[in-house]
Amino acid sequence: MVNAEIVSAFGLNAADYEIKKFGSGHINNTFLLSGQQDQKYILQRINTYVFKEPGIIARNLRLAADFLAKHHPDYLFITPIPTVTGEEMFFFNEEYWRMIPFIPNSTSVDQADTPKQAYEAAREFGKMARLLHGIDLHEFKASIPNFHNLTLRYSAFQEAIRTAKEERKNFAEELIEQCLRYSDIAITFESLKTDPEFGDRLMHHDTKINNVLLNKDTFEGICVCDLDTLMPGKIISDLGDMVRTYVSPVSEEERDFSQISIREDYYEALMKGYLSEVGSTLSQTEKDHLFYAGKFMIYMQGIRFLTDYLNGDVYYPIKYPEHNYNRAKNQLVLLEKLLEKEPKLQAVIDSCL
Ligand code: ADP
Ligand code: GN1
Ligand code: MG
Numbered sequence: 001m002v003n004a005e006i007v008s009a010f011g012l013n014a015a016d017y018e019i020k021k022f023g024s025g026h027i028n029n030t031f032l033l034s035g036q037q038d039q040k041y042i043l044q045r046i047n048t049y050v051f052k053e054p055g056i057i058a059r060n061l062r063l064a065a066d067f068l069a070k071h072h073p074d075y076l077f078i079t080p081i082p083t084v085t086g087e088e089m090f091f092f093n094e095e096y097w098r099m100i101p102f103i104p105n106s107t108s109v110d111q112a113d114t115p116k117q118a119y120e121a122a123r124e125f126g127k128m129a130r131l132l133h134g135i136d137l138h139e140f141k142a143s144i145p146n147f148h149n150l151t152l153r154y155s156a157f158q159e160a161i162r163t164a165k166e167e168r169k170n171f172a173e174e175l176i177e178q179c180l181r182y183s184d185i186a187i188t189f190e191s192l193k194t195d196p197e198f199g200d201r202l203m204h205h206d207t208k209i210n211n212v213l214l215n216k217d218t219f220e221g222i223c224v225c226d227l228d229t230l231m232p233g234k235i236i237s238d239l240g241d242m243v244r245t246y247v248s249p250v251s252e253e254e255r256d257f258s259q260i261s262i263r264e265d266y267y268e269a270l271m272k273g274y275l276s277e278v279g280s281t282l283s284q285t286e287k288d289h290l291f292y293a294g295k296f297m298i299y300m301q302g303i304r305f306l307t308d309y310l311n312g313d314v315y316y317p318i319k320y321p322e323h324n325y326n327r328a329k330n331q332l333v334l335l336e337k338l339l340e341k342e343p344k345l346q347a348v349i350d351s352c353l
Pocket of ligand 1: 029108
């Protein structure tokens with residue numbers, strides 16, 4: 001599963017460690033190396049179908065780390081361990097590997113189980129965004145170009161409708177229609193994306209709760225992890241993905257859609273946590289689109305899953321044939337539940353600003 005040569009490239013001896021698959025992400029392959037005296041490391045194989053130029057990830061991390069070391073030296077920002085020859089990654093059998101120090105006494109949760117966890121996680125993402133606010137973005141590149149460009153995601157969805165096999169298109173007909181009815185969400189993005197009052201910031205772009213390390217005893221936030229998509233983007237990406245993934249009691253995997261709901265106390269907790277950190281850096285246009293953030297991310301994820309279903313499941317790994325279709329439907333149910341509560345949730349946002 002992990003070749004010993006990869007481990008030794010980072011100066012460790014594979015025989016000294018128990019190596020286990022770790023984490024629940026869709027994209028990279030993550031392993032935990034556990035040695036004696038609680039010596040632990042995270043080893044990851046980067047998915048080069050998704051990250052076409054892994055060198056960009058390494059460069060973005062280095063730029064952010066240098067800025068933070070200079071301006072906020074006490075902030076815990078996870079950077080990879082170099083190979084024995086000083087490289088940020090090890091290239092082996094056409095694949096890129098990197099090693100990360102395991103943060104002691106940390107854990108992560110796959111689902112927000114208490115509003116406090118939602119608050120802590122959101123505060124960690126907010127803190128990183130605040131500390132990186134003002135960094136020169138010119139030197140950063142997109143590790144996945146157009147990752148959260150809803151305009152292009154919408155075009156890809158339309159293209160998938162055109163090219164899908166008849167059988168899949170017929171099966172998904174109603175859901176396709178439903179997604180097309182919400183195209184105003186994509187139109188709003190189209191006008192926002194070039195608005196100077198809605199500028200780019202350095203965003204994480206994958207703010208699921210399991211990308212935050214919490215203290216394993218107190219569940220207080222320690223830092224964020226999974227920094228592959230740290231790149232210039234919009235505030236709605238990070239905030240919206242938290243709404244998408246912390247607020248419902250069930251995840252995008254749930255097929256019993258009646259269990260999907262909006263937990264207002266979690267919504268409030270994450271808004272409070274995030275805005276307590278970044279609130280003072282927001283422009284009026286950004287403040288005006290905080291509710292939109294949830295719509296944007298839920299809708300985009302819904303059409304990404306449906307596009308993949310129509311394309312024959314080329315991106316997201318599936319466990320059964322309609323998996324991506326069900327994930328998409330789940331997201332559309334979540335979107336409708338969010339929209340039903342707009343006035344109440346907007347009042348929550350107003351009270352946090
Ligand atoms: P992916 O989601 O792509 O599989 P992550 O980088 O998120 O990869 O790692 C998977 C899990 O490993 C995280 O959810 C977290 O629980 C744990 N993890 C990642 N990095 C660290 C770290 N530096 N220290 C401790 N645990 C970590
Ligand atoms: C992917 O790797 P993971 O599971 O954290 C995807 C995210 C989606 C998410 C949906 C690079 O993230 O954008 O929100 O699946 N990451 C990439 O579960 O496409
Ligand atoms: Mg992750």
